[in-house]
Amino acid sequence: MDTSFQRLELTLKRPLLVPDELHRNHPKVHARGPEHTGSVLMELVVERLGLKDLCDVDVLDVGCGVRFTQALINRDIPIKSYTGVDVYRPLIDYLRREIDDPRFSFAHWDAHNAMYNPTGTKLTSESSLPIAGTFDVIWLFSVFTHLEPADAAAMLTILRRHVRPGGHLFFSAFLDDAVDSFEDRIPEHPLENAYYSERSLRALIVAKGWSVASLHPKSPEQFIQHYFICGPTPPDATTSS
Ligand SMILES: C[S@@+](CC[C@H](N)C(=O)[O-])C[C@H]1O[C@@H](n2cnc3c(N)ncnc32)[C@H](O)[C@@H]1O
Numbered sequence: 001m002d003t004s005f006q007r008l009e010l011t012l013k014r015p016l017l018v019p020d021e022l023h024r025n026h027p028k029v030h031a032r033g034p035e036h037t038g039s040v041l042m043e044l045v046v047e048r049l050g051l052k053d054l055c056d057v058d059v060l061d062v063g064c065g066v067r068f069t070q071a072l073i074n075r076d077i078p079i080k081s082y083t084g085v086d087v088y089r090p091l092i093d094y095l096r097r098e099i100d101d102p103r104f105s106f107a108h109w110d111a112h113n114a115m116y117n118p119t120g121t122k123l124t125s126e127s128s129l130p131i132a133g134t135f136d137v138i139w140l141f142s143v144f145t146h147l148e149p150a151d152a153a154a155m156l157t158i159l160r161r162h163v164r165p166g167g168h169l170f171f172s173a174f175l176d177d178a179v180d181s182f183e184d185r186i187p188e189h190p191l192e193n194a195y196y197s198e199r200s201l202r203a204l205i206v207a208k209g210w211s212v213a214s215l216h217p218k219s220p221e222q223f224i225q226h227y228f229i230c231g232p233t234p235p236d237a238t239t240s241s
Contacts, residue, residue, distance in 0.1 A: 016073045016098060022091045024065035025142070029223050037223045038071030041141055044222050045170055048214070048229055049137065054079040060135040060162060061085070062109075062155070063143030069095055069104065083131055085109050087117040107131045114190035115146050123154035134164045140171040145225060146191045149182050149204065156208035160232060169210060169230040173201055201228075209233050 023030050029037055046053060055078045061068055064084030072079055084106045086092055092108040099106070107130040112120035121127075138159050144152055159169060174195045176183070181200035185193035198215065205212055210230040218225045 016070050018066045018070055019094070022066050022088075022094055024088070024091070025067060032223070034067035035071045035074050038067040039075055039077065040222050041224060042068065042071065042077065044219075044224065045137065045139060048170070048216070049168055056080050057136045058133075059083065060131070060138045060159075062129070062138065062140050062159065063087075064106070066091060066095065068141075069099065072104075073099070073101070079103060080136075081105075083107070083133075083135070085129060085131060087111050087113055087120055105131070111151075113146060113151065114148070115192055123151050123158070125154050125157040127154060127158055129158060129162060131162075134162050134167070136164055136167045138163055138167070138169045140169075141224070142172055144171050144173040144194070144201075146194055148184065148191060148194060149196075149200075152196075152201070153204055153208060156205060156210060160209040163232045165232065165234070167232065168213070169232075170227065171230075172225045172227040175201065175226040198226075205230055206233075209235075 058081045059079060061084045064086050069084060071077060072082060081103045084095065087109055089108045092106050095106040109130045110120045111117060112122045147155060163169060174193060175198050176195045177197050179195050179197045181197050183195045184191060185195050202212055209232060211233045213229045213231050216227050
């Protein structure tokens with residue numbers, strides 16, 4: 001029921017004003033506004049997965065950064081739940097402190113990444129996420145773009161345990177078929193640009209229990225590199241075809 005008290009409460013809701021040092025996007029993307037780029041990407045998910053909106057969707061966002069939370073809160077975008085995981089503790093501490101909404105939860109994961117968390121614990125297929133449960137949609141924007149193959153393999157294995165039957169994995173990656181299988185393109189800046197050939201990344205995805213539903217070209221106007229949409233391969237599926 002939309003009472004005048006509820007309307008007043010909505011009007012007075014405090015916007016999430018994220019300190020600049022916690023933003024995780026490329027400066028050119030950040031300059032377009034986190035609420036804007038975050039909304040565009042969530043609309044892309046909704047459209048590509050054939051959803052009406054995120055009202056009935058439990059989302060897991062690994063390598064969450066802040067912009068999706070900022071867009072969801074400041075634009076009042078409906079979502080069933082949003083669970084964000086990141087290796088950057090100050091950002092998780094900030095979100096936990098600032099967001100008082102039972103639909104949102106955040107967890108720090110001390111996973112090693114040469115660019116983002118060089119002192120973290122190396123991921124293996126036995127590593128666990130710092131959260132429990134399964135999700136309708138797991139998304140990772142601009143995260144595989146910074147993962148070396150061993151970490152990409154471990155990540156795909158770990159995430160497979162958290163997707164519901166009929167759920168989806170949505171992630172962006174740098175693809176270049178001129179690359180043999182993997183290239184860390186700027187060696188002096190480890191994992192700033194982690195490029196895969198389509199063949200090698202597809203092979204990894206399939207080997208870790210996922211089926212590729214579709215692969216889409218990069219779309220600068222939607223602020224995204226190439227992106228894969230995958231579903232869980234049922235455990236008993238044979239590879240006879
Ligand atoms: C380029 S930022 C993108 C942030 C967010 N996904 C977005 O699109 O706004 C990459 C994020 O991934 C996080 N990250 C890198 N490696 C990770 C890992 N192994 N597990 C979880 N988060 C990771 C970084 O801390 C950083 O916040």
